[in-house]
Amino acid sequence: MERVHRGLTGAGPGTAGAAAPAAMPEGQAAGRGHPRSARAARGRGTVDTLQGWALASPLVIVLLAFLVLPIVMIVAVSFWQATEFAIVPAFSFENYAFLLTSSVTWRVFGATLQFALITWTLTLLIGFTVAYYLAFHIRTTAMQTILFLVCTVPFLTSNIIRMISWIPFLGRNGIANQTLIELGIIDQPLEWLLYSDFSVVLAFVHLYTLFMIVPIFNTMSRIDRSLIEAARDNGASGWQILTNVIIPLSKPGIMIGTIFVLTLVMGDFITVRFMSGSQSANVGRLISNDIALLQYPSASATSVVLLVTVLLIIGVLMRFVNIRKEL
C-alpha cells in the first residue's frame, strides 16, 4: 500500500521527501518515526480522494454518457437550421423564435399543463387516500404488503396494453355505454367516454396513481404511531390529526409523487395519442410529430423548452415545500 501511495502522489509536495526514506534501509527509516508517519498520512489523504473518485466514477460515467451528453446534444441541435431536405449545423435562434411566437405552441403547452394539473389533482387525492388507508387502517404488515402488491398488479402488463384495454370498455358500443343504456340511465351512448380529454385523463390517472401511492405510503409508514396518539391526547379530532400531523409529515412523499406524475404526464405522448384518438395535442405529440417529419432541430428546441418548463415547475414546488417547512 505504502508504495502505491507514493506512486499515486505524483508531483505532489510529498514526492521529493518520500523518495529519500524509500531508498534508506528499512531500520533507519523506521527510526525516524514521526516525519514518516506524517508523510504516510498525507499519502493516505490522496489515496482516499482517489478512492472516492474511483468509487463514484461508474455512476459519473453512466450519467455523463446517458444523461448529460444527450441533453447537451439536444441543446446543440436545437440551434441548428433545417430545410425540407437538410439539417444544417448552425447557431441560430430561428427554432426558438418560431416556437415561442407560434400560437399553436402556447395552446399545446397550455393543454399539456392542464392535463398535468388535472391528473396531478386526481392522482394526489386517490393516491393519498389509498396510502392513508394502507398505512393507518391496515394493522398487519402482511396485509399491507399484500394490498400493496395488489396495487402493482396492473403494472404486470405494459402501458400500451393497459391503455388499449380501456377502448372496448369506453367505446360507443362498449361495456360502459351498454350498461348505462340497459340500466335506463341514458338513451344515447355517451360520446365523450372515449377519444376525448376525459379518456386521456382517465388513462393518465390509471397509469400514474401508483407513482403517488408508493412515495406517500413510504413516508406515511415512517410516521411514528405515538405521534398520532399524542395528537389525540392533545385533543385533536380525526380531521385535525390529518391536517396538522399526517399531511405535514407526508409532504416529502407528496412532493416526490408530484414530481413523478408531473414529469410523466408532461413528457407523455402515446397516451394522449391513443386515448384521444389523435384529437388532443400535447407537447410530447408536438415533438413526436417533428421527429416523424425529420425536423430534429425543431423537435430539439421544443424538448428544451419542455425540459426548462418542467424544471421550473419542480424548482418552484421545491421552494414551496421548503418554505412551508421553515414556518
Next chain:
Amino acid sequence: MRSPNDLELVRLTKRYGDTVAVDSINHLFAPASYVCLLGPSGCGKSTTLRMIAGHEAISEGAIVLEGKEIGHLPPAQRGTAMMFQSYALFPHLSVKDNVAFSLKMKGIDKATRIRKAMELLELVAMAHLADRMPAQLSGGQQQRVALARALITEPRVLLLDEPLSALDPFLRIRMRAELKRLQRELEITFIHVTHGQDEALALADEVVVMNNAVIEQAGPPRDVWSRPRTEFVARFMGGHNVVTVDGIRYAIRSDAVRLGPEGIPATTTGVEYQGDRVAVTAMTGSDEEVVALLPEEAFFNAPLNPGDAIHLGWEQRWLHPLHA
C-alpha cells in the same frame, strides 16, 4: 382515604383475543400523589396506563376520576394527559408550537396560546429554546418539552410511560428529582410506569407492583420493600432472599444475613465487591441461593473465596413470612 378527587380503577380488564393483559384490577389512587406502576415487561403496567389515558380500549371494568366514569371518553376529555416513552414530539413543529398544540386544536388564538406555551416552557426551564425544532434538542430537553406539552392541558392526572428509560443514568437521576419537584408544585397525581425498582422507590408515594396482569402489592415504598407480600415482590424489589424454614417461605433482607460459626451450612459461590459493602452469594444444603450483604470492613477482616464453607444466620425478627 377516599376523597372526591381520586382516580379509581374498578375491575379493569384488557383482553387481546384469548390473552389477558390486565386481569380485573381494582385500585384507588390518592389525589396529588406520585404513584409508580412497577413490574417486569409484559406484566400489564403499560396497558393499564394506556387504558387510563384512553389510548387502549377497555375490555371490562371502569375508570372513575373525580366521581365520573371516564373509561369511554376520548383521551382529551378525561382530565388525563400522557407523556410518551419516546416523547412523541411533532418533528415538524417548533418547541413552542409543540407545547401549544392542544390549545391550537381548541381553536385558541395564536397570541394567547404562545403566551401560555411560554409559561409552561418557563416551568420546565426550556423557554430559551422555544424556537428550536425537536431534532435540535437533546433527550433530556425533549423530555422537558414533552412534559410541558402534557401539562398545558391542565390535567388532574399525568401519565408517564417509562419517562426516564431513554436517558443516560446521570440524567435519569436528575430528571427524576425534577419530576418529583414538579409533582409537588403542581399538586396533581403522577402515574409513572417503570420497570426499575430503584426509580420507583426513589420517586413514589405509592408503589404498585404488577405481575402477570394483576397487582401483586401496593403501598408506600418502604412497606412494599421491607414487607413484600409474595415471593415475586420480594425478588423483584431486590435486596431480599427467599428461604424455606420448616416448610414456610420467608423473605429475609440480604443485609440481615450474618456469617458466623453457627447457623445453616452453605458453600460460597460468588463474591462481589460493591464499594461500601460486599455481596457474598452462597448455596445452602437445600439448594437455596442466599445473598449476604456484608459491610466492607467486616468482609475484609475475614475474606472469603468461592468454594469456602460458611454458616448463615439471622435474627428471628428479620424473617418475613410470604404468601403463596
